[in-house]
Amino acid sequence: MKSKNRSQARHYRFHIDWILTIILVIALVLYGYGTWKTGSANDFYTSAITSMTQSFKNFWYASFDPAGYITVDKPPVALWFMAISAKIFGVSNFSVVLPSVLFGVGSVYLMYRLIKPKFGKNAGRIAAFVMTITPIVVADSRTNNMDATLVYFLLLSLWMLQKAVDKKNIFWLMGSFALIGFAFNIKMLQAFMIVPAMLLFYWIASKTNWKQKTMHTVLAIISLVVLTLAWPLSVDMTSANNRPYEGGSEHNSVMELAFGYNGTQRLLGQTTGTGGTFKGMGNQKSKNNQTNKNQPTPPNMSKKNQQKSRMKMPGGNKPAGMKNGGAPGGGGGSIFNIGTAGPLRLFQSALGPQISWLLPFAIIGMLASYIVYADPRRKWYQTTEKQKQIVLWTGWLVLVGGFFSVASFFHPYYTIMLAPAIAALSGIGLIGMLKALKIFNRKDIRFYFLPLAIAVTAMLQAWYVSNYYSWLTILILVIGIAASLGIIFIKSKKVMKNVIIAGLITISIAPSFWSMTPTIAKTSDAIPSAGLDLLTSHGNQGGIGSGSVNNKLLKYLQKNQGNAKYLFATADSGTAAPYIIKTKKAVMAMGGFNGTDPAMTLSKFKQLVKSGQVKYYLDGGKSGSTNSSIVNWIKKHGKKVSAKTYGDTSTSNNKQGHFGNKQKMGMPNQMMPRKSSNHQMNGGPQNSSETLYDLSNIYK
Structure with a gap:
């Protein structure tokens, strides 16, 4: 018996994929290193996590404040994982970011598990590696935003879907679609983007008859609906007096939030929750190179700062060696720049450096592998098992890519949704293109897929880096094109192999470098991004999700709070969040995220006072x-507290990792971008014109 156990142990030991293990370690370092040194991450969510650790009610509803006055504008599931981590380790940037780091690494592993069974270890490793070095994946996995968590559960859903097909098991199918419903409660309708691709895959891949497929699909949809609606309906059916106001909604409803602010407005343009309409965010075309007056601007900014923001919109200051103009998409300053809507938006410089480095390679690889894996004995519509897998990932790419190509309201970091499809099709595509080189000769057009993929990808990448480093542009172009020509004309298989490796390494250099920038800069930003600007601007600090505390003001408030339920009230969460995080006391953000939620009425506020x-x-x-009537009443009847009483010393919650001495960080001067100025587009500095009002004597 012992001998048998030893034999089994030996069997499992030798089945460890050490290359995958190395990739996972790289992912863990990229996603996790330095997250304990980066302040409060997105303090809007960190404030909620602080509150959620204090009571189950706050935990269930994702209350922004400890008093349970208003929620954040997203469902609670991702925050549940973060709150549990914070409960175990204490509230810190490390604890609130840890789940995202682990889910990010988990997604890399799932990419391998999804691709390997049908296309082999090498395809799985490549998919895992591409996922690891996608810049926006690194940036998102280092924050307490929901995107890394969402992607993990979507991939887990696909893994269960593949199990359902392979095992002909209805319970795996129902579990797969139930997970999509679970993912809805992470970031709402964004989770549904891949559902059509999942349904198509099941119908073409399942080996059951159409009656069974219909019944199974109905049961799967039922499980999807049940898991989707369980939490939202439980909230909406609870009396408004017994729960927090649903942040981001106009009428205190989760369902309205899901289909409004977090639903149709993402596609058509934002009209609520910002104090103004953001129609066509980043889509307007200017005439004669003048900035369009209707160009969207960050909420709650002065006209002066809005003008500065428009001027800075393309990106930060120029890094060393940059040629004309700015560096769009470089990171740190493009949170409201999503390019021009259209079929090529994802390749534009606004979004491309975050997600699209290997998108041409994935697209060409998709086409090549679909052709290569066809069975010539079958009719064109009779797909092979591998082709069905390609259809699944193509469906993900087309659906998600199509949304981002036309949508009017999203941040560049949302494009992490494209990363799994790009990674999968890159892994599948490379193996397919290598197979084409073996089985087809130079007279067959299918022979040229790989050199074409390397050349086109190299040219796109050279364009992305051209605004930063001329030498890197030349390097990518020369080696990329030379490798492509070498594949075409070199007849020695041994030499060709080395040429292929050189070409693949070349198109991996730039995305790998970009993916390292959030880790090197030790950022954990509210609006995540990757790019060389992070090395000098320290991410998106100075605005959205990175407020500060006036310590003297805080001491004054704590000393004089007395028996008041709230330390103070304010218009928006940006002002309230850092005080909640630091004190763990209730602060009322009357209008939620941007002060625009109609959560408070004048009569109710008077009663609280x-x-x-x-x-x-x-x-x-x-x-x-939207609470102007309340603010006007406060200014009319409240007593201004002299600033001399508490002073104006502020200290930021964000202790961002940064570059000091260039040589100390191990980067040569020529590699170091110039320092960028502060990015005003992030909402402007906190505490710029604070005024404290004492309301205690109004009714005396």
């Missing part, structure tokens, strides 16, 4: 609040 629950109001000097 009269009962002593709200004693102070902090005016952050921001415009756009």
Whole structure:
């Protein structure tokens, strides 16, 4: 018996994929290194996590504040994992980011598990590696945003779907679609983007008759609907008096939030939750190179800062060696720049350097592998098992890519949704293109897929880096094109193999370098991005999701709070969040994220003041609040507290990792971008014109 156990142990030991293990370690380092040194990440969510660790009610509803006044504008599932981590390790950037890091690494592993069974180890390794070095995947996995968590559960859903097909098991299928419903409660309708591709795959891949497929599909949809609606309906059916206001909604409803602000507005343009309409975010075309007056601007900014923002929109200052103009998509300053809507948007410089380095390779590889894996004995519509897998990943790419090509309201970091499809098709495609080189001769057009993929990808990458480093542009172009020509004309198989390796390494250099920038800069930004600007601008600091605390003001408030329920009230979460994180006390953000949620009425606020629950109001000097009547009443009846009483010393919650001495960081001067100025587009500096009002004597 012992001998048998030893034999089994030996069997499993030798089945460890050490190359995959190395890839996973690289992913863990890229996603996790330095996250314990980066402040409060997205303090909007960190504030909610702080509150969620204090009571189950706050945990269930994802309350932004400890008093359970208002929620964040997303469902709670991703935050549940973060709150559990914070409960175990204490609230810190490390604890709130840890689940994203682990889910990011988990996604890399799932890419391998999804591709290997049908296309082999090498295809799985390549897919895992491409996922690892996709710049926006690294940036997202280092934050407490929901995107890395969402992608993990979508991939897990596909793994269960493949199990359902292979095992002809309805329970795997129902579980797969139930996970999509679970993922809906991570980031709402974004989870549904791949559902059509999943349904198509099941119908073409399942080896059951159409009656069984129909019944199974109905059961799968039922499981999807049940898991989707379980939490939202439980919230909407609870009396508004017994739960927080649903942040981001107009009428205190999760379902409205899902299909409005987090639904149709993402496609058609934002009309709520910002204090203004953001129609066609980044889509307007200017005439004579002048900035369009209707170009969207960050919420709650002065006109002066909005003008500065428009001027800075393309990217930060020029890095060393950059040629004319700015560096779009370089990272750190393009949170409102999503390019021009159209079929080529994903290749444009606004989004491309975040996600599209290997997109041409994936597309050409998709076409090549679909052709190569066809069975010549079958009719064109009779697909092989491998072709069905390609259809699944192509469906993901087309559906998600199509959305980002036309949508009007999203941040560049949302494009992490494209990463799995690009990674999968790159792995599948490379193996397919290598097979084409073996089985077809130079007279067959299919022989030329790989050199074409390397050449086109190299040219796109050279364009992306051309605004930064001329030498890198030349390197990628020369080696990429030379490798492509070498594949075509060199007849020695041994030499050709080395040429192919050189070409593949060449098109991996730039995305690998870009993916390292969030790790080198030790960023964990509210608006994640990757790019060389991070090495000098330290990410998106100075605005959205990175507020600061006025320590003297805080001491004054704590000393004089008395029995008031709230430390103070303010218009928006940007002002409130850092105080909640630091004190773990209740601060009322009357209008939610941007001060625009109609969560509070004047009569209700008067009652809170009269009962002593709200004693102070902090005016952050921001415009756009829907609570103007309340603010006007406060300014008319409240007593201004002299700034001399508490001083104006501020300390930021964000202790961002940064570059000091270039040589100390091990980067040569010529590799180091010039310092970028502060990016005003992130919402402007906090505490720029704060005024504190004492409301305690209004009803005395």
